[in-house]
Amino acid sequence: MNKSLLVKGLRLLGFAAVFLLVLIAADFFLVDTDSVAALTIREMQQADDIQLAIVGSSVVRDHFNEDMITRETGLSSFSVTAPGAGFQTFAAITEELYKKNTPELLCLVLEPYNFNTAREDPEPSYKLMPWLTGLGTRVRYYAANAKIDGYWVDRALIFRDFPARSLSAFLKTVRMHIDPAGTFAEIQKGLEDVRYMGRGFLRHEKTSDLSDVIRQQMIAERDEGYDFPLLPESKEMLLAYRDSVEAHGTRFMVIISDNHTTHALAEPDYLRYMQHLMDFCRDNGIECYNLYFAKEEFLPNLDSFFYDLYHMTGEGADLETAAFCRLLNAVCTGEDVSGWFYEKTWQYRESITWITNAWVHPGEDGVFTVGCNTGSMVTPEYRFTRVAPDGTKTLLSDWSGEKTIRADLEEGENLLLEARLAEHPEQDPVFFRYPADYDYALEHADLY
Amino acid sequence: MSLSLLIAASLLCALLYYLCPARMRWLLLLAASLLIYAYAGLRGVPFILLTSFSTWASALYLGKLSEAHRAWLKEHRGELSAEEKKAAKARSKARRRLVMLCCLVLNFGILALLKYLDPLLSVWTSRSLGLLLPLGISFYTFQSMGYLLDVYNEKTAPERNPLRFLLFVSFFPQLIQGPIARHDQLAAQLTEPHEFDLDAVERGLLLMAWGFFKKKVIADRALPFVSEVFGNHHAYGGAVIAVAVLLYSLQQYCDFSGGIDLVTGIAELFGIRLAPNFRRPYFASSLGDFWRRWHISLGSWMRDYVFYPFALSRPMSALGRAVRKSGNAHMARALPAALGNILVFFLVGIWHGAQINYVLWGLYNGIILAISALLEPAYKHFGEQHAALSASRGFALFRILRTFLIVNIGWYFDRCTRGAEAFLMLGKTFFQPGLVQLSDGTLLSLGLHSYDWRILGIATLLLFIVSVMGERGTDVRSFVLGRKLPLRWLILICFLYFVVATFVGEGTQSSGFMYAVF
Numbered sequence: 001m002n003k004s005l006l007v008k009g010l011r012l013l014g015f016a017a018v019f020l021l022v023l024i025a026a027d028f029f030l031v032d033t034d035s036v037a038a039l040t041i042r043e044m045q046q047a048d049d050i051q052l053a054i055v056g057s058s059v060v061r062d063h064f065n066e067d068m069i070t071r072e073t074g075l076s077s078f079s080v081t082a083p084g085a086g087f088q089t090f091a092a093i094t095e096e097l098y099k100k101n102t103p104e105l106l107c108l109v110l111e112p113y114n115f116n117t118a119r120e121d122p123e124p125s126y127k128l129m130p131w132l133t134g135l136g137t138r139v140r141y142y143a144a145n146a147k148i149d150g151y152w153v154d155r156a157l158i159f160r161d162f163p164a165r166s167l168s169a170f171l172k173t174v175r176m177h178i179d180p181a182g183t184f185a186e187i188q189k190g191l192e193d194v195r196y197m198g199r200g201f202l203r204h205e206k207t208s209d210l211s212d213v214i215r216q217q218m219i220a221e222r223d224e225g226y227d228f229p230l231l232p233e234s235k236e237m238l239l240a241y242r243d244s245v246e247a248h249g250t251r252f253m254v255i256i257s258d259n260h261t262t263h264a265l266a267e268p269d270y271l272r273y274m275q276h277l278m279d280f281c282r283d284n285g286i287e288c289y290n291l292y293f294a295k296e297e298f299l300p301n302l303d304s305f306f307y308d309l310y311h312m313t314g315e316g317a318d319l320e321t322a323a324f325c326r327l328l329n330a331v332c333t334g335e336d337v338s339g340w341f342y343e344k345t346w347q348y349r350e351s352i353t354w355i356t357n358a359w360v361h362p363g364e365d366g367v368f369t370v371g372c373n374t375g376s377m378v379t380p381e382y383r384f385t386r387v388a389p390d391g392t393k394t395l396l397s398d399w400s401g402e403k404t405i406r407a408d409l410e411e412g413e414n415l416l417l418e419a420r421l422a423e424h425p426e427q428d429p430v431f432f433r434y435p436a437d438y439d440y441a442l443e444h445a446d447l448y
Numbered sequence: 449m450s451l452s453l454l455i456a457a458s459l460l461c462a463l464l465y466y467l468c469p470a471r472m473r474w475l476l477l478l479a480a481s482l483l484i485y486a487y488a489g490l491r492g493v494p495f496i497l498l499t500s501f502s503t504w505a506s507a508l509y510l511g512k513l514s515e516a517h518r519a520w521l522k523e524h525r526g527e528l529s530a531e532e533k534k535a536a537k538a539r540s541k542a543r544r545r546l547v548m549l550c551c552l553v554l555n556f557g558i559l560a561l562l563k564y565l566d567p568l569l570s571v572w573t574s575r576s577l578g579l580l581l582p583l584g585i586s587f588y589t590f591q592s593m594g595y596l597l598d599v600y601n602e603k604t605a606p607e608r609n610p611l612r613f614l615l616f617v618s619f620f621p622q623l624i625q626g627p628i629a630r631h632d633q634l635a636a637q638l639t640e641p642h643e644f645d646l647d648a649v650e651r652g653l654l655l656m657a658w659g660f661f662k663k664k665v666i667a668d669r670a671l672p673f674v675s676e677v678f679g680n681h682h683a684y685g686g687a688v689i690a691v692a693v694l695l696y697s698l699q700q701y702c703d704f705s706g707g708i709d710l711v712t713g714i715a716e717l718f719g720i721r722l723a724p725n726f727r728r729p730y731f732a733s734s735l736g737d738f739w740r741r742w743h744i745s746l747g748s749w750m751r752d753y754v755f756y757p758f759a760l761s762r763p764m765s766a767l768g769r770a771v772r773k774s775g776n777a778h779m780a781r782a783l784p785a786a787l788g789n790i791l792v793f794f795l796v797g798i799w800h801g802a803q804i805n806y807v808l809w810g811l812y813n814g815i816i817l818a819i820s821a822l823l824e825p826a827y828k829h830f831g832e833q834h835a836a837l838s839a840s841r842g843f844a845l846f847r848i849l850r851t852f853l854i855v856n857i858g859w860y861f862d863r864c865t866r867g868a869e870a871f872l873m874l875g876k877t878f879f880q881p882g883l884v885q886l887s888d889g890t891l892l893s894l895g896l897h898s899y900d901w902r903i904l905g906i907a908t909l910l911l912f913i914v915s916v917m918g919e920r921g922t923d924v925r926s927f928v929l930g931r932k933l934p935l936r937w938l939i940l941i942c943f944l945y946f947v948v949a950t951f952v953g954e955g956t957q958s959s960g961f962m963y964a965v966f
Contacts, residue, residue, distance in 0.1 A: 008646045011933075019941055023948065030949075153452070153953075160949055165899065 026159040027130060033164075033173040034127045035187050036061070037083035040200045041093065041131045042180040044080055047199075050101040052077040052328075053250075054200075055094055056109030057085045059257045062311045063109075065321040066199035072325035073332075075104065079200030084124025085111070087237045088148075092132060092141035094241070098248055099133070105251045105328075108241065111259060111310070112274045125155055126162035130173075148233065203314035204307055230276045242286055253287035253331075255324075260309045261301065262356040264292055264348075265373035271345045289327060290341060291320070293348050298340040299323040303356075349376040358382070358419035359432045360405075368434065370403040372419050385416040387433070399425075409434075451663070455656065455710075457484055458621065462649070462717040470641035477638065477718065478611060481620040485583065492582025495562075496618055499555050503592040504606075504613040506551035507599040511606035513544050548600040552593060559589045567802040584623040586799060590749055592617055595631040597753050604631050612639055619720075621711035625704065625963035627725035627745035634722070642719025651925050652716030654940075655709050657947060658914075662706025663961070664951035666907045670699040671952075672895025678863055681873050685882015688890060689873050693856050696863050698908060700962060701730065704743070707961045728915045733847040735816050735854055746799075750792045759788040778825050786818035793817065800862070805870055809861035816854060903950045910943075 040061065044050075052075035054064050061081040069077040080097055082089040090108065097103070125145045132138050146152045154161060164170040175183040188196060195203045238254075245252045256274060264270055274290065281288035291299060305316025312320065330337050342348045352375025360368040370382055384396040384405040389412035396415075397405055401422065407415050414436050418429035432438075461480045468476045486493050517540040521533065528536070562581050569575055595616070598604040607613040616635045677684055677692035684692075705726040712722045725744050732738035739747050758764060764784035772780035790811065797810020820827075831838045857874065864870040876882075885891070892898055917924050928939055 005644075005646060012646065012650065015937060015940070018937065019944060022941055022945055026945070026949070157948060160953075163949070 023157065023159075027157070028177070029174055030159040030164050030170060031126065031130055031162050031173060032169050033130075033176050034083050035172065035176060035184055036196065036202060037081065037127050038131055038176045039180045039184045039196065040079070040081050041083075041096070041128070042176075043198070044078055044093075044200065045096055045100070045133065047078060048100045049076045050078045050097065051075040051104050053080050053094075053097055053101070053103040053106045054078070054109060054255075055080040055082070055090055055097070055106060056255075056257065057082055057089075057111065058311060059111060059259075060109050061200055061202045062204060063257065063317045063320050064201060064324065065197070065203075065314070065317050066201045067197065068318065068321045069325055069328075070199075072322070073328050075328075077199065081200050082124060083127035086124050086145065087234060087241070088141060088144040089124040089128055091144065091237065091241055091244075092128060092137060094245070095137050095140070096132060102248050103250050105253070105332075106245050107253050107255050109255045109257045110277070111257050112270060112277060123162070126158045129158055130177075201317075203317065204311065205314055230273060230280060235280060238280070238286075239284060242284075251287075253289065254281050256288065256290040256292060258291040258294070258299075258302070258320075260306045260356075261303050261352060262373055263309050265352065265356055265375075271348070275345045287331070289337075291323075293342040294323065295340055295342065296351070298326070346376065351375065353378060353421075354427075355380050355419050355421065355430055357432075358417055358430050359437070360415060360417050360434050362434065362438075363404075365406070366408040367404055367406050368415060368417075370405075370417060370419070372430075379422040380419050381422040383418045383429070385418070387414040387416050389413065451660070451710075454484075454624075455660075455714075458656075458714040458717065461620075462714075465718055466644045470643075473641050474612070474615060474639040477619065478615040481615065481618040481623065484620045485618055485623060488583045489580070491580060492585070495558060495582045495585060496588060497614075499558070499589055499592050500614045500617045501610065502551055502554055503596050503617070504610050506547055507596055507606040507613075508608065509547055510544050510596075510599050513540060513547070514602060516540075544600060548596060551596055555589050555593060559585055564802040584625065587626045587628055588617050588623060590628045590746070594628065594749055594753060598631060607631070607635065615639070619715075621714040622722060624711065625707050625961050626743075627708060627723050628749050629723060629745070634720075637720045640719075645719060647929075648719055649717055650929065652713045654925050654929070655713030655716060657713075657944060659706045659709030659711075659713060660951065661907070661943075661947045662702035662709060662911065664706075665947055666904065666911065667699045667703035667706060668952035669896070669900055669904055669907075669950075670695040670702075674699055674863070676894045678873075681869065681876075684876075684890070685880055685885045686873075686875075686877035687881040687883050688885045688894075690877045690881075691886075691891065693859055693863070693873075693877075696859055697730075697852075697856055698904075700859070700862075701726075702911070703962045707963065728919050730852055730855075731848055731915065731919050732851050732855075733844065734820065734851055735813065736820060738851055738855055739813070739817075746796070750796060754795060755788045755792050758791055759784040764788070779822070782821045782824065786821045789817040789821065790814035803865065804867045805861050805864050808867045808870065809858055812858050812861060906946075907950070910946075 052069065052073065054060050054069075054077065056079075058081060060079045064077075064079050066077045066079055069075070080093055082093045094106075125141065129138060129141065132141060142155055146155045164173055172183065172187075184196065193205050195205070197203050242252050254277075256277065258264075264274075274292065278288055278290055280286075299320065302312060302316045302319060305312045305319070307313050327337060327340070330340075342351060354375070355378060356373045358370060358372035358380070360370055362368055368384075372380055374380055379401070381399045381401055382397075382403065383399045384407070386394040386396055386407060386409070388394070393416070396407055399420075405415070409415060415434040417432045417434070419431070420427045420429040457480070461476070464480075465473055465476055482493070485496060517536070520536065521528075562585065566578070595604065599606050607616070612635065615638050616629075616631060619629075619634070619638060622629060674692050674696045677688060678696070681689060708725045712724075715722045723745055727741040727744065729738050729741035732741050764787070767787075768780045768784050771783055791814070793810040793814030794807065795810070796813075797806040797808070800806040800809070837843050860870040860874050860877075861867065864873065891901075896904070914924050917927065928936060930936075931939065
């Protein structure tokens, strides 16, 4: 090889190396930042006193009051929140956790729908990758995600799919890298209903009326053939995760987190999947507690504390944390807690003694059909009213078990469905308006 | 075949090419071409083999007939009268013509059958035979037939090695959408063992990046808007339709010329230079000039194998003589050329597809060119009368804009799927503009958000600057690669970063090359 060619070749390689560095820098700085996620990750990376790690997605951040846990259990606790739901993300953030800590106990909090592949939720890798430390952790995380969905190029170029779209977004990312706590303190000033309490706990004070959300949910969550298979990869990942945690001498347990009851009832496969997950844990000797299946005397239903279908306000978090502490204290002292939970899905379904939500679907020739989510022992009854644009109501059908109604709606009119427990006239009915709620729900379905 | 796969395969092939012994390199190119073609669709392989073999054999036979004729003449030198020589020549020519016509009918017949049978059937029945067009069939058929005609006209010697000829037909970079190469320009380059030249490779890579930029950053980003407006034109006013046509203009140019830049760059990795297919067509000062800058290889093919044979044919010569007798010398020259233009563009329209909109588009261009040819003395007279005005920059700009307008009116017919739709959309553009849709957010709701518009704006500005530099005679690649290292790297890194950050991925929005389906 002549000298000139060698020099030119080295120059080309040099250019490629510089360009690669530019791309890597872009992946760090020219991306949007989930500031809460970035803050909690950085705080966790700096802590070295974590005795109890609660690992999971945003429910961990919102539902577990770390001060209370530390006070009630005596274990220095931290909510290790992955910015998303993919299992690979849990594994990566746990790897970060073990760089400075070896907790005595690790609770992996799973929501059934999120215990799945990276394809279910590709965003976490964009939110987490810039905040990981160490080449090995990054490469393992990248490969774990990309080998499942095949997006090898996309995942290497985070700034393409998750870009900082403004100068302020770019500056926020840079500042979060330099001074996460100080930067978030400034961000905190603009947040009215949310307060970061430290140790990974984010307290929501907002108490909103969920009725609209519920009305949207039954459209967004109606069964459209989406299934929740317990994928072989998921099983493998859970076992590998368990093994890696136990290899550090940490006690491992799975907590299945509760969402709003509507969510559990809206899709037939949801509860079945949850049961499969519990059975899988039992068969593999993994401690597993399902907060959905908690009996009233241990954990009362917390539906009224949800500010959306998945997350609770701080008040609800306090109640859930209190129950969680009782559970931890009991299992750590070897107490038998099996009586605190329903064992089977049918028992849980029987325990739901109310109607969570109802809706109508339009059919042909102006015929509407009712759907509703209830416990398995509940008998609902319905009332249909036509509501004119000026609010005038015309009763079409009084309370009965009839599930269909014919209503030729004029422009601007709504069909009002009300549903309540049969023979319980004292109960406030749940309601649904067609087309107002239906259209709104369809329009916003992608929010869920 | 996805673009990323084509690029990856090309880079790998280039690496293997230079590792391979020099005399085997063309065989590696052939193997890679056939492999890539087979990967793109196994069903197309028999067709390309048939075209290659039939053309190769026919051309070889044509060559043998010519040799035999010459040998016979040599053998009987001094024995033959002029009439006997003439008769022998006519016999030889008739035989050669028969061979040439058989091959033409076979290959254009296959092309016509695969391309037009289904659309024509759908006019009369609802049936479809589900015929799939093999990748690049138009391009390799035209290329092969051009070669055949060159051999027939004894401009080129026939290729004796069938594998070398197969490589000429199937060379993978140009197979997708051209350019339609000439045998005397390309064949020798393909089999010549090129030595590794890093400068040439760098230039090739830069051209590939530029082509990728045009295709994936501009064309594919504009696509959703164009598809939406042309697909639902009833919902939009003329102003939005006009914006869609302008975007289509941009999209089509960047898609086609971007693809050509990419394949030209790939060819340069192997030291092979393909003929240029575009020369900044939107700077054209007339429609004729436009077609000399747009899809140059098809234009020159049509000129050499359709236009001249038609314009110089006996009936056209007779027509010219008849007109000349009436005393109009210009008309005697221009009329055959005008009719030739109409025929050529009618065929170009048909080449795009059997649908009536393509025929209308072809006739629209052909008729305007014909009128221009016939009115040439009037233009000349105007130029002489207003010499200062004609030479002014303002007039040059006016001519460019006028040509741009004429071309864009043609795109209505090219992009619509039905002729009536094109007229409807044209009518709306001029008479029902619905200007309010330009400012009420409609433009941001048709597949392009403000972020996309910004990217399109920046990318188009960059394209414009580079085009102006090219138009002024600057070789932009040499200009960039000739800068001092820090500036060169800065320019390249900024450009490549922009491309990487903004290219449209191969998902729902993106498309294959538009001309790959022709």
